[in-house]
Every structure is written in structure tokens, then in C-alpha cells.
Amino acid sequence: MTISLRPFLPSDAPALARLFRDSIETLAEDDYTDDQRAAWASSADDLAEFAQKLSESLTLVALRDGALAGFASLADGKIDMLYVEPGHAGHGVATALVDALEKLGRARGAKEIETDASDVARDFFAKRGYAPMQRNTVMRAGEWLANTTMKKPLGTPEKPGATH
Numbered sequence: 001m002t003i004s005l006r007p008f009l010p011s012d013a014p015a016l017a018r019l020f021r022d023s024i025e026t027l028a029e030d031d032y033t034d035d036q037r038a039a040w041a042s043s044a045d046d047l048a049e050f051a052q053k054l055s056e057s058l059t060l061v062a063l064r065d066g067a068l069a070g071f072a073s074l075a076d077g078k079i080d081m082l083y084v085e086p087g088h089a090g091h092g093v094a095t096a097l098v099d100a101l102e103k104l105g106r107a108r109g110a111k112e113i114e115t116d117a118s119d120v121a122r123d124f125f126a127k128r129g130y131a132p133m134q135r136n137t138v139m140r141a142g143e144w145l146a147n148t149t150m151k152k153p154l155g156t157p158e159k160p161g162a163t164h
């Protein structure tokens, strides 16, 4: 199985909205209630707004053996979205996406990268060296959802032609 990444195209929006809903519905089941997941997923209900948000960010799409498997976006130095299709979870899709966003952030001269990690993604980010900074509770469509702001230093940008 090979994972490949490509930039987001506006025509991806409907499939990514479905993936976003499926990912929340299934993979967040242990950490958020039915009502919380429905409120979270409802942010893709307005497809035009969802597509615009992805277009305005640096959004990467992951394919696993050619099938749509996940996506992630970087906005203002922050990993804004990271969603994996349930059938492709646990196979390194999020790792490939976040590796690429960190590399792009570093290449742009960012000294650190942060994210508001869901309770599902907290251990994933902790394993990658993100430190918890603060706990947040945000209102989404009438429901309170908890997340954790986590930060990781990115170090010095790689020189062009560097082999590592």
C-alpha cells in the first residue's frame, strides 16, 4: 500500500466533506457524544463555505493506493484540519500529511507549528513531539467541544539540496 499526497482541487470538496463527516462520526465516537459529533460535522453542511476554507488554506489530499484517504490543512502557521477516512485509519495517512505540513512550514521559515488537537488526535500529536499548551472549550452549533492547543518547535529550515 502506498500513500501519495497532492494539493487540494476545488472539485475535491464534495468528497472531502463526506470524508470529514465519516471521520468524525466513526473515529471520534469514543471521545465525543452523538450530539457533539453531529455539531462538529455540521461545519461541512455549507459546501461552498467548506470548499472556500480549504482553498484559502494550504490543503493537502492523501491517497492510499489511489483511493481518497484523508486531508489536512495549514492556515496561519496552524494545522487547522486533519481528517482520515475510517477505512484507512491506522495506516500512516495522518503521519504522511502532518510530515508534509511540518516540512512546508519549516521551508517557509516558521519556527514552530501548532494545532488545536481534538481528544482523538491528542496522542497522535504528542507522539510527534507536540506539547500541550492549554485546554479549550469551543461552541459548535450549540454544543461545547473540548480540544487542546499543542505546539512543536520546527527547528532550522533545511538548506536547498540537503539530503535529509
Ligand SMILES: CC(C)(COP(=O)(O)OP(=O)(O)OC[C@H]1O[C@@H](n2cnc3c(N)ncnc32)[C@H](O)[C@@H]1OP(=O)(O)O)[C@@H](O)C(=O)NCCC(=O)NCCS
Binding pocket: 023, 024, 027, 028, 081, 082, 083, 084, 085, 088, 089, 090, 091, 092, 093, 094, 095, 096, 115, 116, 117, 118, 119, 120, 121, 123, 124, 127
Ligand atoms: C487522529 C487521526 C487523524 C489519526 O489518523 P491515522 O491516519 O489513523 O494516524 P496514523 O496511522 O498516521 O497514526 C500514527 C501514530 O499515531 C497513533 N494514533 C493515531 N490515532 C490515534 C489515537 N486516536 N489514539 C492514540 N494513538 C493514535 C497511531 O497508533 C500511530 O502510532 P505508531 O506510529 O506508534 O504506530 C484520525 O484518527 C482522525 O481522522 N480522527 C478523527 C478526526 C480528528 O479528530 N481529527 C483531528 C482534528 S485536530
